[in-house]
Amino acid sequence: MDEFMQAAIEEAQQGLREGGIPIGSVLVHKGKILGRGHNRRVQAGSVVLHGEMDALEHAGRQPASVYRDCTLYTTLSPCPMCSGAILLYGIPRVVIGENQSFLGEEALLRLRGVQVEVLQDSTCIALMARFMADSPELWNEDIGE
């Protein structure tokens, strides 16, 4: 297991322990984690802090030149908002744990030149499958079925 995807999974697991949605992410620049985070919908009542957004937020204000050398790791295929953030900041590469539970805007990212890799990692798949079975009302709350 790639150490950065492992870190994203640890973030997702931390979110689950907090009673939250188990999606984690890390932003990596030249082999170093700049920011890590997990979905804060439940914990902070946030509708903008998905895992990827939380990682970007914790990385803080970075110049365009840094984003252009970054890879974003996320346990789940990035939704339209998080994909938009990837495009906004010109992050050139995204490594995705899995896209079986939810398929985000991977096609749009690829169309815009982002390198997208999907691992279909069994730990990521199991985390989401269990969460969606245990908490369907939370998973469907904001964007519906």
Added chain:
Amino acid sequence: MDEFMQAAIEEAQQGLREGGIPIGSVLVHKGKILGRGHNRRVQAGSVVLHGEMDALEHAGRQPASVYRDCTLYTTLSPCPMCSGAILLYGIPRVVIGENQSFLGEEALLRLRGVQVEVLQDSTCIALMARFMADSPELWNEDIGE
């Protein structure tokens, strides 16, 4: 002037008074403002709280059924991240103050069925023109020229 665009402009002006980037937004549901906000990059060191995101955040956790009856007002054409949030939450209508200073993902929004109206409001244009002339280093910090 539409009262909701006026509220978005007041948010942008508040942001300017705080030393921030003057972009404001309000989320409106059936004639009532659910959330209002402005860009918090400078004030909170936030890379995710653009004006539109701040308005969504302040509206709090809403069910999908509410978003589907909302209009988002924003003083400036929404960037990829904010456009992605609009798509994520299925907000069907966006009213934009102007897109001369910056053209966001209006084409993508329209392609996905969002009703997009651009006012080319002179107050919105003047706010951004002055800010971009006065603070080019701040405007160009994150996504470059």
